Amino acid sequence: MSKFDSKKVMPRYSFLAILMTLVAITVVGKTLYIMTAKRAFWEEVADRVKVDSLKTLPIRGNILSCDGQLMASSLPQYNIFMDFVALREAKKDTLFEQKLDSICMGLNAIFPDRSAEEFKKHLMEGFEKNKRHWPVWNRRINYSTFSEVKSLPVFNLSKNQSGFHWDEHNARKLAYGSLAGRTIGKMYGAKDTAQCGLELSYDSLLRGEEGIRHRRKVLNKYLDIVDTPPVNGADIVTTIDVSMQDLAERALLKELRLINANVGVAIVMEVKTGDVKAIVNMTKCADDDYHEIKNHAISDLLEPGSVFKTASIMVALDDGVVDTTYRVETAGGVWPMYGREMKDHNWRRGGYGMLTLPQTLMVSSNIGVSRIIDDHYHNTPEKFVQGIYRLGLADDLHIPLQGASPARIRMPKKDARGKQYVNWSKTTLPWMSIGYETQVPPISTLTFYNAIANGGKMMAPRFVKAVMKDGVVIKEFEPVVLRERIAKETTIKKITTILEHVVSQGLGKKAGSQSFLVAGKTGTAQISKGAAGYKSGQMNYLLSFAGFFPAYEPRYSCIVCIQKSGLPASGGGMSGVVFHDIAEGIMAQSLKLEAADARDSLSILIPQVKNGNMLAASYVLDHLGIKQRSNWDGSYLNGNPIWGHALESGGKTIALHRVPEVDKNTMPDVHGMGAKDAVFLIESRGVKVKLNGRGKVMEQSIGAGQHIKKGMVCSLRLG
Known part of the structure; x- marks a missing residue:
């Protein structure tokens, strides 16, 4: 006989089925109730335990020298805070009050600017107000200081227990201090945004892409969950050579301090590529020392003076109106020019008399150069200016740095009837030919001289040659040819010989070297003081030397510009000395001996x-x-x-x-x-x-x- 009694068992099964059905209906009903009637309440609760769309900052890319040395990189800095709500939830508020004196004494030892009592008052204010994001210190701190703070009582507990938390930022650090600082660039520390230099020009590459994360409170702890990871910035490889940059800066500073100058610029460029190997911009500041506060090399639109004479003579040679045997009378050093007097630097000593065309550059004769140009272009000055444009001096070099400006060289214009010039006077051409009536930044002058050294091929100045990501080159910036030839080959050869004689026999001797030949041109120009003109008390001067070395197999070109007040003022004797030191230093560095x-x-x-x-x-x-x-x-x-x-x-x-x-x-x-x-x-x-x-x-x-x-x-x- 079966032991199964359906009359007893089935009611039990029925009871369980009914009970489970009622539970299911209750759950579904409660769910519907929460989804509808209580929806707003629970959404508000969820918002209190989550934070969406938080930004995760990427690591900014590095700026490297031409040989891969670190010039600018990102180091962590921290803003530190206390979350007193989390402190109370973790039931560590009593411990905090017990250790408060120790914490404040420790903070005072780390930040002496604020007393322990002030720290105590400040922290207790946040504690009483139950603040979630109360600043412990109101400025960013580096990793070393952060580690010290984090080791203090209570702060050394986990975030969820202590409430001590922080915001991490990437602070920019220049590996070589101020070396090429204005060209490398700066960052606005508080905003983490680029301020100037390559940092600003290549900000989109260096910055990377921000990530997105959200925070959730799970088991009374906040967890960061990454939605989109950040993409770190790429590195840029510059053309700057650290050793050349250091050499140029030391040579320039030595002379600036010696002559008490106001501003100094030195640029070194590689002839074949146009790579800027060194660029120094020094300004005398209120502390009586020199700092890089402005990129004068690319932005100073000043009348270049006698370094412009090379271009004037090249135009005349290239147009065939003169040759190297041409002779010009300079008399006793003073020559009347349309109601004004043109003077040579030695006019008090009787002048130079009759000069050949090469000699006008060798002794930098204002009269000689201006007479050659005026005699052949007075009636058609636009032809002379077109020749200057053909040399590339007025070209936009597309410098990738904020504040860069192309040269301003006036083109003659006639009135509507085409009978007379509206922006030109009889004295404009003579003075333009010797470097006045124009505004040319040092980088444009150097690019022109570099083209002469390169056989007539004008290269664009290059500051960045590659972009790298994780050690792999992802983009290269090839050298850019601006003009295949700025003048005839014969003109380039003739002017190179003349420039070499300027250094070996003329006014540029102090720029020369006993070890190799140097070619270049001196320049000493008065700087106009705006509306006051040139007659406003003590005169300011722009002293320059531009050239290249070795003269007949050039590897590097260089320009040195110095602005100073009062006499003595000599382009060859002051800027030429700096050029000499830079050239000899670079050539000495290039003497590579095999260790074997x-x-x-x-x-x-x-x-x-x-x-x-x-x-x-x-x-x-x-x-x-x-x-x-x-x-x-x-x-x-x-x-x-x-x-x-x-x-x-x-x-x-x-x-x-x-x-x-x-x-x-x-x-x-x-x-x-x-x-x-x-x-x-x-x-x-x-x-x-x-x-x-x-x-x-x-x-x-x-x-x-x-x-x-x-x-x-x-x-x-x-x-």
């Missing part, structure tokens, strides 16, 4: 390799022809050091071992390193170094692994 040539029969086959940057050691060993083994991939040229030590591996092989780099807040072990590597490693962590002795590091006063504190000084004994 240093080996002889007495050389040590396996040299001793100090601890430190193993990439640098690998580079030298390669050039000495010594085999090596290493546990990494990379090259010395990428600029990123790899730290480690070397061991002789038997025979003629050296084993290079990479050692993991310690945390930035920890003192590294620099024993066995050379002074350069040791100082770099320690000072990159904010610790000052004192050296004693020579050789490799034998002792360090702060032990390896010790936590670094602000204001530490480490003494190194070398032996």
Whole structure:
């Protein structure tokens, strides 16, 4: 007989079915009720525990020198805040009140500008108002300072427990200080926006793309959830050579301080490509020192003076109205020109008398050049100006820097009847021919001289040559030819010879070198003071020297412009000296000797390799022809050091071992390193170094692994 009693079991099943149906109906009913009647309430609750569409800032790209050295990069900076609501929710408010005095004393030690009492008053104000985003300090701080604040009581807890939180920003840092600072550019720190220079011109590439994230409160904790990740900015590779830039800046500053000048400019350009290898812009400031506050090289529209005479003579030679045997009378140094007197610089000493055309440039005769041009173009001045335009001096060079302006060279215009000039006087042409009545920025003058050095081919000045992303070139900027030929080949050869004689025999001797030939032209011009003209008290002068070197196989062109008040004032004797120092320094740097040539029969086959940057050691060993083994991939040229030590591996092989780099807040072990590597490693962590002795590091006063504190000084004994 079956034990199953349907009369007892089925009612139970029916009861369960009915119960589950009622529960389901209740759930569905409640759901519909929440979705309709309570919808507004729950949406308001959801809004309190979520934040949508928060921006995630990308990392700004780096600006690199021509050989990959870091010139500008982004470092983290922080704004720090307290969330007192989160503090209370985590039930740490009592702990905060207990530790408040310790916190404030610690903040005072980190930020001495505000007392502990002021910090206490400020924090208690936010605590009493129950603020979610109360600033602990009202300015951005660097990572080192941030780490100190984060180690204080309560602040050292997690965000959700302490309420201590922060906004991270990318602050721009120039690796070489003010070197080429105006050209590299600046950022508005508070806004993270570009202010000037390449930072501004290439902002769209450097900036990258912002990401989007949202915040959700889950289990009483806020979580950041990335919707769209940020795209970091690309790196730009400039044409700037750090060593040339440093050399040009030091040479210019030396002369500016010596003669107490107001403004100084120096530009170095590679002849074949138009690459700007160095660009210096110095202005004397209120602190009686020189700083880069304006890019004078591209924006100063001043009358260039005698460096313009080269262009005037080239027009005459190219048009065939004169040749190098042409002679002109300059008399006693004073010549009447349509009611005005044209004077040579030596008019008080009797002038130059009869001169040949090359001699007019060699001695920079105002009368000689102006008479040649006026005699042949007086009735058709537009033909002369067209010749100047043909040389490219008035071209828009499309400089990728804010404030750049092309030269302003007036073209003669006649009235509606075509009988007389409306913007021209009889004296305009003579004075224009010697560098007045025009406005030419230094970069345009240099581009013209660079074209002469390049056999007549005019190259556009190039400041950026590539864009890189993650070490891969994604875009290249090729050299741009503005004009295939600015003058006839014979004209270029003749003017090159004349310019070389200006330096070897004429007024430009101080720009020359005993080691190689230099070609160039001096310039000394009075600077007009606006409406006051040239007769407003003490005179200001623009002193220039523009040229190229070596004269007959040119590699680099250079211009030096100095603005100063009062006499003495000499383009050759002041700007020429700076040109000389730059040219000799660059040519000395280019004397590359093969390391392998240093080996002889007495050389040590396996040299001793100090601890430190193993990439640098690998580079030298390669050039000495010594085999090596290493546990990494990379090259010395990428600029990123790899730290480690070397061991002789038997025979003629050296084993290079990479050692993991310690945390930035920890003192590294620099024993066995050379002074350069040791100082770099320690000072990159904010610790000052004192050296004693020579050789490799034998002792360090702060032990390896010790936590670094602000204001530490480490003494190194070398032996």
